[in-house]
Amino acid sequence: MKITVIGLGYLGATHAIAMAELGHDVIGIEANPQRLSDLQNGKVPFYEPGLPEALVSVLAKGNIVFKADHDSESLEADLHFLCVGTPQLPGSYAANTEYLHSAVQALAPYLREDAVVAGKSTVPVGTSAELALALQAATGNRPHLVWNPEFLREGTALEDSLRPDRIVIGVNDEHSETVMRKVYESITDLGTPFIVTDIPTAELVKVAANSFLATKISFINAMAEIAEVSGADAVQLAQAIGYDERIGNKFLRNGIGFGGGCLPKDIRAFMARADELGVGSAVDFLADIDAINLRRRSRVVDLVTQELGDLTGKKVTVLGAAFKPDSDDLRDSPAIAVAQLLQAAGANVVVHDPISLDQVNLNYPALATEQDLMVAATDADALVLATEWREYREADPAVLAAVVANALIIDGRNALAVERWQNAGWRLIALGRNVEASI
Ligand SMILES: NC(=O)c1ccc[n+]([C@@H]2O[C@H](COP(=O)([O-])OP(=O)(O)OC[C@H]3O[C@@H](n4cnc5c(N)ncnc54)[C@H](O)[C@@H]3O)[C@@H](O)[C@H]2O)c1
Structure with a gap:
C-alpha cells in the first residue's frame, strides 16, 4: 500500500520504518528540519536499538522517502497515519492537540476521497470527532477517519511495532476497516489480536492502559x-x-x-x-x-x-x-x-x-x-x-x-x-x- 506517516518522532519514525519493512511504500512527513535531514541521511534522530539498521535497510530498498511537506505524491496514498505529538499544555493538565489540527489542515488538499486517515497519537477522548469535522469543512467530504492507538515502548519500539501484542482500531465505516486490515495483514497473519471497536473506545484504550x-x-x-x-x-x-x-x-x-x-x-x-x-x-x-x-x-x-x-x-x-x-x-x-x-x-x-x-x-x-x-x-x-x-x-x-x-x-x-x-x-x-x- 502507499501510505504517509505524518510526524516522525519516537512514534512516527518507528512506525514509518516498520511500515516500510512490511513492504509498504512510505512517505514520511516531518516538520522539524533537523529531524528531517537526519532521516533523509539515514540517521535516526534519537536512540532506539535496532532502528538505525532498519532505516538503512528500507532506504536501500527504496520504499521510504522523507519530506517536509505533502506534494502531489501524497494524493496517491491510500492511508495517512497521524503521529504528531500531543504534549501537556503549559500551565494546564490538558493535552495540546493543535499539532493534530495543523496536520489535518496541511493534509486536506492532498486527501483523496477514498483515502483513510488513521490517528495514532494519544488523544483525549473526542479528539477524533473534532478532527473529522475539521477535515469535512476543509475537503467538503465526510472523511474516513479511524483511531489506531499505539502501544510501542521506547527501547523495544521496532519489535513492538512489527510484533505488537494487539492492534486496536476504532472505525465508523466498512471501507476504513478494510483498509486498516490490509495494512496490518502481515502482522495479523501471525495471530496478533485485531480489535475493531468504535472511535471513542479506541481513543480511551490508550489512556486507560497508561x-x-x-x-x-x-x-x-x-x-x-x-x-x-x-x-x-x-x-x-x-x-x-x-x-x-x-x-x-x-x-x-x-x-x-x-x-x-x-x-x-x-x-x-x-x-x-x-x-x-x-x-x-x-x-x-x-x-x-x-x-x-x-x-x-x-x-x-x-x-x-x-x-x-x-x-x-x-x-x-x-x-x-x-x-x-x-x-x-x-x-x-x-x-x-x-x-x-x-x-x-x-x-x-x-x-x-x-x-x-x-x-x-x-x-x-x-x-x-x-x-x-x-x-x-x-x-x-x-x-x-x-x-x-x-x-x-x-x-x-x-x-x-x-x-x-x-x-x-x-x-x-x-x-x-x-x-x-x-x-x-x-x-x-x-x-x-x-x-x-x-x-
Ligand atoms: N514515544 C512513545 O513511546 C509513544 C508511544 C505511544 C504513543 N505515543 C504518542 O504518540 C504521539 C507522538 O509521540 P512522540 O513521542 O513520537 O512525540 P515527538 O514529539 O517525538 O514527535 C512528534 C513529531 O511530530 C512532528 N510534527 C509536529 N507537527 C507536525 C506536522 N504538522 N507535520 C509534520 N510533522 C509534525 C514534530 O516535529 C515531531 O518530530 C504522542 O501523542 C504520544 O503520546 C508515543
Whole structure:
C-alpha cells in the first residue's frame, strides 16, 4: 500500500520504518528540519536499538522517502497515519492537540476521497470527532477517519511495532476497516489480536492502559513508603504479591517512579478531559498516582541529606539521565528531576548517562555532565542510580569504590546486586528496602 506517516518522532519514525519493512511504500512527513535531514541521511534522530539498521535497510530498498511537506505524491496514498505529538499544555493538565489540527489542515488538499486517515497519537477522548469535522469543512467530504492507538515502548519500539501484542482500531465505516486490515495483514497473519471497536473506545484504550500502568507503579511505590517506615521490604513484597496471576510481577518494581513523554502527561490529560466531561471524580485517584510518583523523587534527596547532612558543596553523581534504559528520551525524566532537586539542595551534581548527555547539555545546561563513568564518580560523596542502564548494573563496585570520596550509593531503581556492592565496601540504600537488615 502507499501510505504517509505524518510526524516522525519516537512514534512516527518507528512506525514509518516498520511500515516500510512490511513492504509498504512510505512517505514520511516531518516538520522539524533537523529531524528531517537526519532521516533523509539515514540517521535516526534519537536512540532506539535496532532502528538505525532498519532505516538503512528500507532506504536501500527504496520504499521510504522523507519530506517536509505533502506534494502531489501524497494524493496517491491510500492511508495517512497521524503521529504528531500531543504534549501537556503549559500551565494546564490538558493535552495540546493543535499539532493534530495543523496536520489535518496541511493534509486536506492532498486527501483523496477514498483515502483513510488513521490517528495514532494519544488523544483525549473526542479528539477524533473534532478532527473529522475539521477535515469535512476543509475537503467538503465526510472523511474516513479511524483511531489506531499505539502501544510501542521506547527501547523495544521496532519489535513492538512489527510484533505488537494487539492492534486496536476504532472505525465508523466498512471501507476504513478494510483498509486498516490490509495494512496490518502481515502482522495479523501471525495471530496478533485485531480489535475493531468504535472511535471513542479506541481513543480511551490508550489512556486507560497508561493510567493502569501508572497506577501499578505508584501502588508499589506507595507500598515502598510504608515499607520504609515499618522495616519491611517492598522488593520482596512485590515478588510475593506478583506470583498471583491476577496481579503479575511486571511494572511492580519500586523506585524513583515513571516518567517519559507518555505516562505523566497522559494521566494528567485524562484527568483534564474527564473534568470537561463532568466525570472528573471518576479519575480523581490519578492525582494521587501522580503525587506518589513525584514524592519518590524527593525521597532520594531526603536520603542523601540524611546520610551526608548539608549538601552544600558535596559532590553527588547521578547515574543516568534518560527516563528509562535503552532510550535517550529526557521528557519528564525522574533522573533529571532528581539531579535538579539535588542541585537545588546545594549539591555539586554531575550527571552521567551512556547515551543522552548531548541532550542533557542542550536541554538542561545548568546540569554538569561527564561522559566517562570513572571520572564522573571520582571524589563523589554519593552516587545515585537513577536509570537502570546495564552499564551500571554490571559496573564493578570495587573499581568504583577506589575512586569515590565516600562509598555511598542510593539505588533509586532497585537494580543493583546488593551483596556485591556491600562486599565491595559500599553503603547501599535501596528505595523501599531495609537492605542492611535483610542481609
Ligand atoms: N514515544 C512513545 O513511546 C509513544 C508511544 C505511544 C504513543 N505515543 C504518542 O504518540 C504521539 C507522538 O509521540 P512522540 O513521542 O513520537 O512525540 P515527538 O514529539 O517525538 O514527535 C512528534 C513529531 O511530530 C512532528 N510534527 C509536529 N507537527 C507536525 C506536522 N504538522 N507535520 C509534520 N510533522 C509534525 C514534530 O516535529 C515531531 O518530530 C504522542 O501523542 C504520544 O503520546 C508515543
